[in-house]
Structures are given as structure tokens and as C-alpha cells.
Amino acid sequence: MADNNLENNNDDMCEVFNSHEDVIERVQKRMIEEDQYSNLAEFFKIFGNPTRLKILSLLAIEDLCVCDICEALNLNQTTVSNQLRILRANNIVKYQKEGKMARYSLTDLHIEMIYKVGLEHILE
Amino acid sequence: MADNNLENNNDDMCEVFNSHEDVIERVQKRMIEEDQYSNLAEFFKIFGNPTRLKILSLLAIEDLCVCDICEALNLNQTTVSNQLRILRANNIVKYQKEGKMARYSLTDLHIEMIYKVGLEHILE
DNA sequence: GTAACATATCATAATATTGTGATATGAAAA
DNA sequence: TTTTCATATCACAATATTATGATATGTTAC
Numbered sequence: 001m002a003d004n005n006l007e008n009n010n011d012d013m014c015e016v017f018n019s020h021e022d023v024i025e026r027v028q029k030r031m032i033e034e035d036q037y038s039n040l041a042e043f044f045k046i047f048g049n050p051t052r053l054k055i056l057s058l059l060a061i062e063d064l065c066v067c068d069i070c071e072a073l074n075l076n077q078t079t080v081s082n083q084l085r086i087l088r089a090n091n092i093v094k095y096q097k098e099g100k101m102a103r104y105s106l107t108d109l110h111i112e113m114i115y116k117v118g119l120e121h122i123l124e
Numbered sequence: 125m126a127d128n129n130l131e132n133n134n135d136d137m138c139e140v141f142n143s144h145e146d147v148i149e150r151v152q153k154r155m156i157e158e159d160q161y162s163n164l165a166e167f168f169k170i171f172g173n174p175t176r177l178k179i180l181s182l183l184a185i186e187d188l189c190v191c192d193i194c195e196a197l198n199l200n201q202t203t204v205s206n207q208l209r210i211l212r213a214n215n216i217v218k219y220q221k222e223g224k225m226a227r228y229s230l231t232d233l234h235i236e237m238i239y240k241v242g243l244e245h246i247l248e
Numbered sequence: 249g250t251a252a253c254a255t256a257t258c259a260t261a262a263t264a265t266t267g268t269g270a271t272a273t274g275a276a277a278a
Numbered sequence: 279t280t281t282t283c284a285t286a287t288c289a290c291a292a293t294a295t296t297a298t299g300a301t302a303t304g305t306t307a308c
Contacts, residue, residue, distance in 0.1 A: 020189075020191070020192050020195070023186070023188070023192055023196075024192060024195050024196045026185075026186075027182050027185050027186065027188070027192075027196050028196050030185050031178070031181060031182070031196075032181065032243070034174075036243070036246065036247075037174040037177050037178055037181075038174050039246045040171075040174075040177055040239075040242050040243060040246055041171070041172050041173050041174040041176075041177050042172075043242055043245060043246050044168055044171035044172045044177075044238075044242055045169070045171075045172030045173075045295095046172075047164075047165070047168035047169075047171070047172075048165050048166075048168045048169030048170075048171075048172045049165050049169075049295085049296080050158075050161040050162050050164075050165040051296085051297085052165075053161050053164055053165050053168075054155070054161055057155060057156070057161075058151050058155070061150075061151050061154050062147070062150075062151065064147070064151070065144075065254080065255095066254070066255060066256095067144070067253095067254065067255085068144050068147055068148060068151075071144070071148050072147075072148045072151050072152050072155075075297090076297085076298070076299095077254080077255070077256095078255095078256090078257090078297075078298055078299075078300095079296090079297055079298065080255095081254095081255060081256055081257085082256090082257085082296090082297075082298085083296095083297095084255090084256090085256075085257085097305095099254090099305065099306070100253065100254050100255075100304075100305045100306065101254065101255085101305095102254075102255065102256095108245070108248075110241055110242075110244060110245040111245075113241050114168075114238055114241050114242060114245075115164075117234055117237050117238050117241070118164050118167055118168055118234075118238060119156070119160070119164060120234060121167060121232070121234040121235075121238075122160065122163045122164055122167050123160075124232075169265095173265085173266080175266085175267085189284080189285095190284065190285060190286095191283095191284065191285085199267090200267085200268070200269095201284080201285070201286095202267075202268055202269075202270095202285095202286090202287090203266090203267055203268065204285095205284095205285060205286055205287085206266090206267075206268085206286090206287090207266095207267095208285090208286090209286075209287085221275095223275065223276070223284090224274075224275045224276065224283065224284050224285075225275095225283095225284060225285080226284075226285065226286095249308100250307100250308085251306105251307085251308080252305100252306085252307080252308100253304105253305085253306080253307100254303100254304090254305080254306105255302100255303080255304085255305100256301100256302075256303070256304095257300105257301080257302070257303090258299105258300085258301075258302090259298100259299090259300085259301100260297105260298090260299095261296100261297095261298095262295100262296080262297090263294100263295080263296070263297100264293100264294080264295070264296085265292100265293080265294070265295085266291100266292080266293070266294085267290105267291100267292090267293100268289100268290090268291100269288100269289090269290095270287105270288085270289085271286100271287080271288075271289100272285100272286075272287070272288090273284100273285080273286070273287090274283105274284090274285085274286100275282100275283085275284085275285105276281100276282085276283080276284105277280100277281080277282075277283095278279100278280085278281075278282090
């Protein structure tokens with residue numbers, strides 16, 4: 001009876017209460033694209049790892065080269081390098097080559113903002 | 125030569141450039157507790173899944189019962205219930221029993237804020 | 249050239265997370 | 279009290295992510 005243009009069938013659900021129909025329609029209209037949910041999830045996933053958060057929190061203070069990050073966090077170079085690759089791939093940090101060193105920094109202020117709002121939340 | 129009060133030894137790194145020593149010390153002083161990084165990562169991890177993001181984006185529009193969420197997202201009940209449990213456990217949504225239904229809502233504004241800043245970021 | 253160093257990439261075992269079927273709980277209706 | 283409905287929990291296979299050892303690349307110093 002309702003729209004069945006989607007994959008799963010949950011036809012056995014809540015159908016009796018047709019009063020919900022309008023709610024469903026209303027919220028569905030305001031949803032973003034499927035792809036955007038995926039992209040957004042990928043983006044937030046980056047913040048979901050303590051090592052990456054540590055790196056980001058350092059870069060929020062000042063730009064740093066890889067070896068400084070390793071030392072400050074007492075992590076081995078492979079670990080840091082790997083996480084930096086992920087951060088780079090997701091456009092969360094950028095870097096600049098200086099001789100044999102690579103100086104990393106945050107790409108934009110959103111990163112710092114999200115970090116700070118999250119910190120506020122858990123500190124309540 | 126430096127402080128070796130930490131677990132790993134990266135003594136073979138950057139030691140020649142003692143100019144970095146002060147940088148290390150400076151940023152280390154401004155780091156938060158190890159536990160807080162973990163908590164923060166757990167918190168952000170929640171946003172790192174498209175299904176949960178969808179649920180959150182719906183609840184940012186209006187409070188909803190489980191079956192409305194299922195229908196609106198065309199997901200089966202177990203999946204939604206499971207994700208709601210995770211959201212509850214992380215204090216990101218709360219709920220209110222109304223007869224046999226459970227009406228879910230976001231716990232606070234931080235959740236919506238983070239969602240929106242993230243969306244802004246990926247839309248650039 | 250070669251040695252030393254800073255960083256990146258590859259491969260992989262250990263671990264964590266996902267969605268979902270089966271099933272349980274608990275409330276209202278019949 | 280039996281049935282039906284809304285939701286929750288459990289168990290688990292499929293999949294994803296982690297840190298890290300081994301190794302490669304590229305840069306500077308000698």
C-alpha cells in the first residue's frame with residue numbers, strides 16, 4: 001500500500017497506525033543523499049581513533065613534522081605515518097615538504113571546531 | 125638522554141636536531157589525558173557509520189519512535205534497535221516509553237552541531 | 249659514489265564493528 | 279489469557295580497522 005520503491009520489506013510494521021505515514025514522509029523529504037551519508041560517516045570515522053585524535057590535537061596547537069609527532073606521542077614512525085596517510089586521504093591534514101622533512105598542518109577550521117565541540121560534550 | 129618515562133623507545137629519531145626538543149615539550153604540555161582521547165574517539169566513532177548518521181539526522185528533525193525510523197530509513201528493526209542501543213549507551217540519544225512505543229530524541233545540541241559542521245565540511 | 253636520516257608504503261595478524269536471523273520481553277487488544 | 283505488536287537482546291558470519299615489522303623512496307652529508 002505504501003511506496004515500495006526500496007529494497008527491504010518491513011511491511012509487517014506499524015502499518016496499522018496510519019497516523020505515522022505523514023511523519024515518515026515529512027522526515028524523508030528532509031534527508032540528504034545516500035552518498036552524502038556515506039561521505040559524512042567516512043569523515044567522522046577519522047575522529048574515531050585515539051591516535052588520530054592525538055595527532056589532530058597536536059596539529060591544532062602548531063604545525064609539526066612527522067618525527068616531532070612520533071616523539072610527542074611516543075608512537076612509532078610507521079603508526080604515525082599510516083595515520084597521516086589516512087588523514088591526508090580524507091583532506092583533514094595537509095603537508096609541505098621541507099628538505100627531507102614533511103611539515104603537517106590541519107586543512108581548515110572545521111577540524112578544530114568538531115574536535116572542540118566533541119571535547120565539550122564528553123566533559124559534561 | 126631525553127625523558128624515557130614512556131613505553132616505546134624511538135631514541136633513533138631526530139635526536140640530532142635538538143632544536144625540536146622544545147617543540148615536543150610545548151605541545152605535550154597542552155595535551156589532554158590519555159583517557160579523554162579514548163572517550164572522545166568512542167564518541168566520534170558513533171558518527172562514523174551511515175546508519176547511525178541517518179538516525180541522528182532524522183532525530184534532528186523531530187523525535188521518532190523506532191518503527192518510524194525503520195520505515196523512514198527502510199531498515200529492519202534489529203538493525204535500528206541495535207544502533208539505537210549504541211547511541212543510547214553513548215549518551216547521544218535518549219528515549220521515553222509511551223505505551224508499547226519508545227520515542228527517541230537527541231540528548232543535546234552538541235550532536236546536531238557536530239553533524240552540521242561535518243556536513244558543511246564535506247560539502248565544500 | 250655511500251651512509252644516515254625522514255618519511256612512505258606494503259603485508260598481515262589481532263581486534264573491532266557491521267547487519268541480521270532467532271528469540272525474548274513487555275504492553276495493549278481481543 | 280491468548281494474540282498481536284513494538285522493541286530489545288543475543289549470537290555470529292562477514293567485513294573493516296588497527297598497529298607494526300619489513301622494506302622502499304627520496305634527501306642531505308660526507
